[in-house]
Amino acid sequence: MFLQNLLQTGAEALGVALDATQLRQFALYARRLYAENPHLNLTAVPPEMAVVRHFLDSLTIIRAWTPFAGARVLDVGTGAGFPGLPLRIAFPEIRLTLLDSRHAPFLFLRPLCEELGVTDVEFIHARAEEAARYPSCREGFDMATARAVAHLWALAEWTLPFVRTGGYAVWMKRPAQRIEIEQAQEQILRLGGAEPDVVETVVPHSDIVNLLLRSVKVASTSVRYPRATARVLREAKKFKVPTEDA
Secondary structure (H helix, E strand, O other): OOOOOHHHHHHOOOOOOOHHHHHHHHHHHHHHHHHHHHHOOOOOOOHHHHHHHHHHHHHHHHHHOOOEEEEEEEOOOOOOOHEEEEEEHHHHEEEEEEEEOOOOOHHHHHHHHHHHHOOOOEEEEEEHHHOOOOOOOOOOOEEEEOOOOOOOHHHHHHHHHHEEEEEEEEEOOHHHHHHHHOOOOOHHHHHOOOOEEEEEOOOOOOOOOOEEOOOOOOOOOOOOOOOOHHHHHHOOOOOOOOOOOO
């Protein structure tokens, strides 16, 4: 059963007012997610936790970045659409692009967006190292985000090349991963980002704490970046830090 009141009050706690249409969209999102999950392996979160662990968790990003009309937003490694699609449902004025290197997420997301009536979402099936060199994508976004288990060293290289100067990258982490900020700082500066601010927020109706790492883009990214995924991951492996489930 979709916990509509939980979503509505949780969103209100974040300063987001959802109308009846948006609540129906979220309910449909949840139904389709768990209907397709056995076939596409979209989430390990049980249905009763979806509102908190997926929808409200995604919406916490507004504590670090304020959506505005016409803003181009990129969700890198989107998977089942988190955090980008919940953000787009709550703020229909943004222009959303979902990027993933795997085909399976788009088998779910394309028909879902059509059914939701969210028909202006752009889908890019490619690796970040490829898509960041598309003229329409290179330094073309107001905000790029990622909710992923990869180390911040890798996430920075997969997001900052997409962000325009003056725009933001916002990375979603957990408290046990705070050490990644120091470990990846050199990499972030090299890619044109500023030292990240840390916005700590609790996901409503839970004891889950999100660290939202926000870096403003202060300089253009060198054409050398992003590099091959295998190389970036290999470099990131030098950091051995504790992790928490997303």
